[in-house]
Amino acid sequence: MTKFDVFISLSADKKRFQSIFAYNVDLCGLMNNLSRITLLRAWMLNVIKYSNLKPHCPLEAGHYYIRNFTVEKGSIPVYLQAGEYRIVTHHYYKGKKNKKEIKVADFQADLEID
Incomplete structure (x- = not known):
């Protein structure tokens, strides 16, 4: 599973960010069905x-x-x-028996759009 959080900077000093959207996605399900979701397909193929x-x-x-x-x-x-x-992405999976979240990796990327 992956939790995606996307933020935008609202301050002149570019240190304060406000959430635009956040969602959880089954990353393997997404990767195995990339042909169906064009924007996510573009992002994943880019990575x-x-x-x-x-x-x-x-x-x-x-x-x-x-x-x-x-x-x-x-x-x-x-x-x-x-x-x-x-x-910001948080990658994890849940244990089969106790459903405990097991952290796999976290990533953060900053992007400027002109």
């Missing part, structure tokens, strides 16, 4: 291009990276206003 992640599940234990990441044309919705954005 996969600059990483050693596989484009499908299951993801095995290991070391993964994202290097020299560049936002590809078409992966940012045209309706987003210019500004400073922060994207």
Whole structure:
């Protein structure tokens, strides 16, 4: 599972961010059905291009990276206003017996849209 939080900076000093939206998604379900969801497909394929992640599940234990990441044309919705954005992801899975959340990884990316 992955929790996505997207924030926008509302202050001149660019230190205060306000949430625009947040949602949880079954990342493996998403990756295995990328052809159905065009915006998420663009985002995931953009990340996969600059990483050693596989484009499908299951993801095995290991070391993964994202290097020299560049936002590809078409992966940012045209309706987003210019500004400073922060994207935070929390990746986890739930244990089968006790349903306890087990943290896998957290990422934060800051993005400026002109």
